[in-house]
Amino acid sequence: MVTEAAPVEIAKLRKQFEQYAGAKWREIEEQRLSWRYYYAIQYDDSQLKKLEARGQPAIVFDRIGRKIDGLVGVIRKLRTDPKAFPRTQNQEAGAEVATQVIRTICDASKFEDIEAEAVLNGAVHGIAVAGQTLEAGDHGDPDTVWEGIDPRTFFYDPRSVKPDFADARFMGTYKWAGEDEILEIAPEVEGKLGNDDVGVFTSFDTDREILWRDERGRYRLVDHWWIERGMWRWCLHVGNLILSSGETPFFNDKRRPLCKYRAFAAMIDHQGDHVGFIRRLKGPQDAMNQHRSKALHIMNTRQLKIRKGVAEEIAGGIERLRKEAARPDGVLEYPGSPDDIEIIQPQQEFLQQTQYYEDAKQEIETFGPNPALLGDLGQSASGRAYAMAQQAGLAELGPFLKNFRMWKLGIYEQSWWAAQKYWTSERFLRVTDDQGLAQFMQINGLQMHPQLMQPVLVNALGSIDVDIVISEGPATETVMGDVYDTLMALAQNKVPVPPAVIIETSSLPGEVKKKLTGMMSQPDPAAEMAKKLELQGKAAENQKTQSETMLNVAKARTEGAPEAPGEAPLPPELRAAQAVADLLDKNASADHKRAQAAHLDAQTALAPLNFVHDVMSSHADRAVQRQRIPAQ
Structure with a gap:
């Protein structure tokens, strides 16, 4: 239902967006440049013109993109699923229910892909965002899901300087939409859109201007969330027309209102700008491109040292002499002395440019998990040794990983709170055990109590009180791993080692250890x-x-008996x-x-x-x- 916009309120929302666009122009320009470098567009128009005037090739040896992609892959391999722990001894069963509820929501949202996109956006853009929504479910109650948000469409309170945006008074997303898309969302606004009132532009808008070249009318569709009198409110509007609005449906376990958007920043500089890793890698990347381009230019050029007057003795003069000397198959006929013309090869300068290139390349390669840590271990190194080297490479990414981890924890907690509030009907969660067999867990169900002989609730989410934790894997390898390797070496050398000891020191999950130990404790x-x-x-x-x-x-006894004719039978x-x-x-x-x-x-x-x-x-x-x- 379309509501008439209050002029003061809608004007306030549009002013907040203008505040963001005006205060964050420097941050937006750097973010645009960061994406260009990630996509291997590392020369601007002025640089290309200068190189063309020199006859110097515009070469790009893209290491930034490969480094960022490798970082995304390493962090993705280290990911683990969330796990809930009880706050009281009576909530142990409830902790398992909460764990399966959160994992079910993450699986439905394809959260593993959202995580990978968040790492990429955080590393390049400096900001990663995800949004929570409620959808109509098939159990009579809504389902909660998460979706990844393009950070180039995200705006926020420019005064926010916390990495989790907890101090932001407003935030939201916007996108360009045609009239048909607006009518799909709100059919009742047909004929009320009027002219396309786009308001303030950002540089991200100009980058994709060509996508709307053939569109007659476009509108900025804004999903705006802000705090008013301690309550998070939201408004979906186009220009001055409000499509829908209301208060947040999301609350934490203390009944405090929450915003639908969860964001984190990779780094925040002294001016409050949110930046990614490209700021640190841009200098070495430019050096690689420039020194390699200069080295190739030196290889294709020649310097001439000639006696005065030689140019006049050659047909075509000095220009023909320069052209033939620069060509790899150049031919120059000169009747004079060979000492009159000397071609100088700038080998020393070429070696210097090559060394500068290697230094810049090494600077990028040693950032984060790198071949220097992983390549020197040798072919016979164990997986544990490689894991330790990998952890050492991730150590310098500590602030980024901390912010990323807290972002995930916030999403897991907000998922659990939403499930407690909105999952009121009976449903079954699919659970896969260690053997890969599918089982089903009942929540919010009714069963007959064997003693009271009356129906009682089974796994009621509203009565479960748990803590959500994330296990990202060990920061360092424990001594137990070395103990396991030692015991296995002794066992292979036929030293009697109890199998139960080997199982206990292995890195198998705890449940698997219990099963194997129980099997071995039984009589064989x-x-x-x-x-x-x-x-x-x-x-x-x-x-x-x-x-x-x-x-x-x-x-x-029979040997001393007399021999009888023929063969005598044995006694x-x-x-x-x-x-x-x-x-x-x-x-x-x-x-x-x-x-x-x-x-x-x-x-x-x-x-x-x-x-x-x-x-x-x-x-x-x-x-x-x-x-x-x-x-x-």
Whole structure:
């Protein structure tokens, strides 16, 4: 429903935008330049004209873009999912529910991609923004989702100097829209738009002016949020026409109002301007381009040292002499002495320009995670060693990573608060366990209490009180990793090391450790059978020895008897002893085979532990390979 705009109020909102555009013109120009450098547009028109006048090539060796992209990839590999912890002992189950609720919202918003865009925008633009919205859900209550915001469309209170914009009194976004798009949002404004009242322009508007060349009418659609009497309010307007307005639907756990936009700054300089990493990398990048361009120019030029009067003796004069000397296949016929003309190659200056280029390149390469830290470890280095080197490279990005982490934490908390407020209907969350099997968690459900025999709420979000934390991975590798490597080396050298100790010192998740330890604490049927068969085999060998002894004694008794004509049959006691001996021999052979089979079963039972070690080794090798790719 279109409401009549209060002149004072709409004028106030437009004045706030003009304050931003006027106070932040220097910041906007630097942000425009930063994006140009990221897109490898690193010469302006005046520089190109000068190079063309000198005959010098305009060469760009883009290292800024590669460095920023590599930084985005490294931080993305280090990301972890949020986890909630209970504030009281009775809320342990509720913490797991809160964890799954936040992860469900992040998955629905494709928040992993929003994170990557935020790192890129923060590194280049100096500001990263995300916005929270409520959408109609299929459970009778709204769903909350997040979307990434182009920082070039973001405006804010120019007096804000905090990295999380907590001191901003207003902020919002704007975009250019045609009349048809406006009518899709608010069909009732048809015929009321009037002329396109665009108001104040920013430099970002002029960059994309060509996109609206064929559009007859365009309008600046502004989503403006501001604080009025302690309450965040919002207004969606076009020019002086308000499309919709209201108060914020978002509140924290203390019932304090929140803005829909969450932003963070990479760096804030002494003048309050928000800048990214391009300010630090621009100088070395310009030096690389200029020194490489100068070096190529020197390679393609020649200096001539000639005797006075030689130019007059050559047809075409000095210009023909200069042209032929500069050509790689130049030919110059001169009847005089060879000492009259000398071509000088400025090799020393070329080497100096090349050295300057290498110095500038090294300055960019050593910023953040770099090949200098990752490349000197050798091919045999473990994944843990590469992780430690990577962490050392990220150490100098500490302020940026701190602001980025707090931004994510704020988004996770705001997602949980919105879910507590608006998720009131029963729904099921999909949960994937460690084995990859899908399970479902019920929230806001009704179940019959077994003792009270009356319905009770199950996992009611409004009654859960938790803390949200983010685990970005260890800042440094722990000593436990070295202990694990030492124990594995001892085990490979056939030193008896309890498998439970190896599992405990490994980097496996805690739940996996518990499962493996529980499996190993149970009696192993294969090992018990192997012991039993071993005892039976020893008993069979003893019986066999006794039967052989009895047989030998019986043979000794019959050796002294007189020989009868023909072959005399063996005495009964001798035949019985020999039969017993043959039977025991067969039993012993069978017991021995069963013992061998039991030994194979025992090896099979130990296979999971070996498999765990192989999997961890393969993961470390793959991590090493992935880390080497951005470093190249």
